[in-house]
Amino acid sequence: MSYLVLQERPKDEITDTTFKKVTEPLPETLKKGQVLVKVSYVSVDPAMRGYLADVRSYLPPIAIGAPMRAAGLGEVIKSENPDFPVGEIVRGFYGFADHFISQDGSDLEKLPFKDVEIPQYLALFGITGLTAYTGLMNLIDPKPGQTIVVSGAAGAVGSIVCQIAKLKGARVVGIAGTPEKVKWLLNDLKIDAALNYKSPDYEKEFVEATKDLIDGYFDNVGGKTLDLALKQAKVHAKFAQCGGISGYNGKVEPLYNYMNIVKFRIKLEGFIVIDFKSDFPKAIADLSTWLREGKIISRLDIIDGNVDELPRALAGLFKGANTGKRIVKL
The missing domain is CATH 3.90.180.10 (Medium-chain alcohol dehydrogenases, catalytic domain)
Structure with a gap:
């Protein structure tokens, strides 16, 4: 062995x-x-x-x-x-x-x-799916018509978050890092807008995609995208901080819009999946139902x-x- x-x-x-x-x-x-x-x-x-x-x-x-x-x-x-x-x-x-x-x-x-x-x-029935479900539902709780932004949207957790938010009736904006991932988010996951953070016009495109401002932000990357989300947040917006992959290898970007947390009373909360262990049975039940009904792709x-x-x-x-x-x- x-x-x-x-x-x-x-x-x-x-x-x-x-x-x-x-x-x-x-x-x-x-x-x-x-x-x-x-x-x-x-x-x-x-x-x-x-x-x-x-x-x-x-x-x-x-x-x-x-x-x-x-x-x-x-x-x-x-x-x-x-x-x-x-x-x-x-x-x-x-x-x-x-x-x-x-x-x-x-x-x-x-x-x-x-x-x-x-x-x-x-994946869907492991830490990945449970993280997506419990973090989104407990910290953001998306409602019909709300705008939810998801960073790392083509990744393991982010792709499930996007789909659950859509199932709950939200308008979903996903952030990814290649044209192929953007295409997949739009064509396969059927989200409302998808952006490539490597685009030279990324900041302008982000502001345009969130011109009605953000109700909820599920963050897997931190860095510049988190800063833009703070810039575009509504009063009392909810941010679920799941990860910060952009800084995991030691390159942490500054937040210039940090004070918007105060000005707009943004609720920004980190979580670990085991915080919501009591929700696991419901999460598995919902995720398995959506998978069998063809409502979610993993x-x-x-x-x-x-x-x-x-x-x-x-x-x-x-x-x-x-x-x-x-x-x-x-």
């Missing part, structure tokens, strides 16, 4: 020396209660960059020499636990690894639906590879390489 441990903390971008691969033999036998999982899919998420920094956060940083933290899906290939028979597909936090040994099964979760493609349990960006591919897949998130939820298939 192979897995990656943190070798050195990146100063900015993740490189080939950030992680080190460790290889160990698989156990020939298991102790009572143990379960051996062959990992099939590993989730790659922007939040992982924060795990690598030795700073105070909502989770402790990964120690040098410790395994990477990551959600995954896999198949039970050996078991001494009657609750998890061989062949069962299970979800857990397996790290950047191709196998995982559970000591008692308490860190494994069976999949509730059998009619959904398996990788969706790291695009998967799957890369085939092995554990060596995981750092590159993660680094690509900060260069806009993905559309939808990035997952590595081992």
